[in-house]
Amino acid sequence: MISVGPFSIQTVIVILAVAVAWIVARLLARRLADTSHKTAGGVVIDSVFWGLLAARLAYIIQWWDEYRVKPASMIAIGDGGFSWWVGVLVAIGFVWWRTRSIPALHRSVQGGVLAGVVAWIVAGSVVALMNRSAPPIPDLQLATLDGQAVSLSAYAGQPVVLNLWASWCPPCRREMPVFEQAQTEFSDIAFVMINQGESAQQAQRFLDSEQLSLTDVLLDHASQAMQSMNSRGLPTTLFFDAQGRLVDSHMGEITMPSLKDKISRHFN
Structure with missing residues (x-):
């Protein structure tokens, strides 16, 4: 079973992608005189928040028949219930809206988000390949x-x-x-x-x-x-x-x- 400490591999991949996006956005912003690397990093974090919220809400809507039976489970985010592609699209939309009037900030943050998405896809592909060689059901x-x-x-x-x-x-x-x-x-x-x-x-x-x-x-x-x-x-x-x-x-x-x-x- 692939995990890192108490965290599932899916959670680790998301954390990795966010870290890559934050670092790349700040590095790109440092090279542009018209924007602040701290502002760029802050926009990335804000986009992650809204992306996660949207991903969770989309997942709840998808499985509404089950959640309405036990409403308290809606806040049980430990179950890993997120529609990740919805979250990514919302995060990208937020970045566009937040930086639309500041070209330098827009380029740095969009570059960071793109790097994070690429890291997410690559890491997910590597894990998929690893799962192909996962151990069979134990003959206990x-x-x-x-x-x-x-x-x-x-x-x-x-x-x-x-x-x-x-x-x-x-x-x-x-x-x-x-x-x-x-x-x-x-x-x-x-x-x-x-x-x-x-x-x-x-x-x-x-x-x-x-x-x-x-x-x-x-x-x-x-x-x-x-x-x-x-x-x-x-x-x-x-x-x-x-x-x-x-x-x-x-x-x-x-x-x-x-x-x-x-x-x-x-x-x-």
Whole structure:
């Protein structure tokens, strides 16, 4: 699973692109006598703010049916819910509007934004190439709640969503109803809930207390899944296609809009 510390690779790419845009805009402004490099950097930061806001609002509109069921999830930006191309277009439009009457500032900031967009596209392409060699779904030997041995290879041949969780983990507990609903709506996808490091009694007690009807709940007493997939925390959700290739991942609590978005992009 590609990430940098607690941040997903998508977040890191956006931060990199913003940094490139800010640096290039300031460098170009330094070479122009009619503008300030601080002003140029400030315009870039302002454009990023409005771009992010637009990207989030566009994403909420796209998945409105899911967000209106749970309005509080609209502010859960940790789910990665952004329509990035909308954000880029709004940021470019803001830069044009803010610098339209100052040619020198316009050239420096537009040059910075262009450099940031190029950095974003290149970094995204590199990550896409890296994902092609991502590790396959691990062939782990796990157990069901009633003690029956089961291998993850038994789920081969269909899209698989692995969720690594534990009952002591608050965000894991909050997202469980999302997977309960998903198991009902997407019967052609295997949602495999792999408990990390707990006993069958602990896992079953939690499911009963929350009145959750989840299938494919497996026990991973030694937390092998976290080790084999380089997971840095719980909850972690991993998306594998029908060929067993890792196509996406999400660390932290996932919302229904974000889950459906990833499913629609990777599993049609």
